[in-house]
Amino acid sequence: MSTPSERARAAGPCLTCLLATAAIAAAVVASFVYLGIDFGTLLGRESLASMGRFVAEFFPPDLSAPFLAKVGWGALQTLAVSALGTLLAMLGGAVLALPASGRFGPALRQAARFVLNVLRSVPELVWATLMVLAAGLGPFAGVLALVLHTTGVFGRLFGDTLENLPKAPERALIDGGSGAVAAFLYGSLPMAWHQWLAYGLYRWEMNIRAAAVLGFVGAGGLGQMLYFHLSLFQQAQAATVIGAMFVLVVAVDGASARVRRGLASAHA
Secondary structure, three states: OOOHHHHHHHHOOOHHHHHHHHHHHHHHHHHHHHHOOOHHHHOOHHHHHHHHHHHHOOOOOOOOHHHHHHHHHHHHHHHHHHHHHHHHHHHHHHHHHHHHOOOOOHHHHHHHHHHHHHHHHOOHHHHHHHHHHHHOOOHHHHHHHHHHHHHHHHHHHHHHHHHHOOOHHHHHHHHOOOOHHHHHHHHHHHHHHHHHHHHHHHHHHHHHHHHHHHHHHOOOHHHHHHHHHHHOOOHHHHHHHHHHHHHHHHHHHHHHHHHHHHHHHHOO
16 A cells, blocks of 8 residues: 555646746746846955955954943843843733634634734834834833734734644533633643743744844844944944844853753653
């Protein structure tokens, strides 16, 4: 008796796959033609020399003790903005995930999904621009921007997790006389929380990068320092700030990945 893979090979190539690949290839070629990208100019001798001179201006970076102290404070502010924004977004996403998973009927499910779509369809940088106008310059605007966008992301991920959970444990508790809240807390939440935490850690990694960029619109942290020094053509100081961003992102990525691997092995 033939296996599914043998039957697939005997049936020949997938027509839909071939058509999709051809459509993607045509779209890529059309994009290059429409945008008029000139790689010859980009890789020309004059362009390469100009880029080389620009990069050389960043060396050596400013490693003076007073400036390193300022960069360290900016890195701490960026870390705090990303951590607080992610934590508050996890709480908001968990609240919206309940109706978004269909627990309170189809009408509330559609309404919650619409709100989540609106929140995450607006990029963090746009939210930050609006929050700077509303709350003023500084890290508070950055926190609000991350909370609004990331709540939309978490609400969708958490809601999908709840929808895919087996219903038997929670239903058994309800049939045994438990209340709806207790049944959720003891029947469904224990199966979902480790996946929620893994999503939270992964998104925190992304929010570290986002928090660094939000400073360009006045949301504080390393991004605001980088924008300030680049505006004044202080490339040596900008190089130090870029290096701090790299170190911060690598450190958070490594710590988060280690915790997520521990969660995965604990629930394997």
